[in-house]
Amino acid sequence: MPLFGPKAELDLVQSAVFTDPQDHSPWVYLRCLLARASPPPRVIGVHVDVEDGAVSVTFSRAVGTPPQLTLQSRPLTPWSSAQCRGRPSHTWLCPLPEDLATPTAEQEPIRAVWSHGSAHGEVTLSPKGGKEAWWAESIVPQELFWPEVDVAERAVLEELLGACRELLELEPHSRGCLLTLLLLLAATDPLGHEEEMRRCLRALQEADPLRIGFVADMASRAELALALLREGAEPEELHLPEKGLTSLPLLERLGCVTLLDLRGNGLQGLPQTLGAMRRLQVLDVSRNQIATLQGVPPLPRLRELRLDGNPISHAPALAPLAAFPRLSVLGLAETPLATAPDASSRLAELLPRVTVLLS
Secondary structure: OOOOOHHHHHHHHHHHHHHOOOOHHHHHHHHHHOEOOOOOOOEEEEEEEOOOOEEEEEEEEEEOOOOEEEEOOEEOOOOEEOOOOOOOEEEEEEEOOHHHOOHHHHOOOEEEEEEEOOEEEEEEEEEEOOOEEEEEOOOOHHHHHOOOEOOOOHHHHHHHHHHHHHHHHHOOOOHHHHHHHHHHHHHHOOOOOHHHHHHHHHHHHHHOHHHHHHHHHHHHHHHHHHHHHHHOOOOOEEEOOOOOOOOOOOHHHOOOOOEEEOOOOOOOOOOHHHHHOOOOOEEEOOOOOOOOOOOOOOOOOOOEEEOOOOOOOOHHHHHHHHHOOOOOEEEOOOOHHHHOOOHHHHHHHHOOOOEEEOO
């Protein structure tokens, strides 16, 4: 909803929130006033894997139908989801035609034209090392945190930011104020406001204990977004140990990452959106709360997976790993399964080509 008569409208809302900071209605109205409808899904990454003969296309949000894509003027088909069939997916896969996987083609920039519904675009993929080529969209900071924000004038956001800070001095436990302040901090200068955002999240957890899971997921999104902003659009490695992560949003933005370090967090599982990470080679999720890998899609380049210190007690919980074509090292030290008397034989039967480290 666009702002109309912005000064009068904002004065009205500020008057309402100062009158009763614990009333959520004015805060919801304020966030709606600053927002727009969610932007339509668009392609944010294209990856051509010459070695495996596959093309992957990643969208800004999950879509239920595949894209229409041409490479070097060749339409590609058929497409399949990188996640569970029948569900919307961030990432879609297609075999690469043999004539596009030749040494001549891989040394030249690859032109890709895509469309999905009414959205369309054209990008140029740059070859990397002779075996792959990719394109990744530049990151817009506010889209990582609050993609619906629709106020172009920074002064408007800064004025609201100051009002929220002033109100928190009087009402430090106002949940609506804390949430709105967090979004405004992220929408204006997330890296400059990094520590204030963390303080805001901690205060929000204390003020809203009944929604601690929601706040924890917001904190996880903030940590991943901040790491992405620090590293840029195409990071090779991403290190997020002991950040208190309980979920893994924004994985669709990590298509270029080859090493992901998530040690010592609070993850209870790995999401299907992990399928967007087609280049991932090393994944360390030691000392989390992961008990099973059911539902995790195969990762074509993953060669080392560390699950040490997780509550994995049965070999069938690792069955999806049998579909990982390059997995060669699996760490299971300090897990209940590592002390089971038949662990070695069961794992050798399940994963005959994988070196399993039980200690």
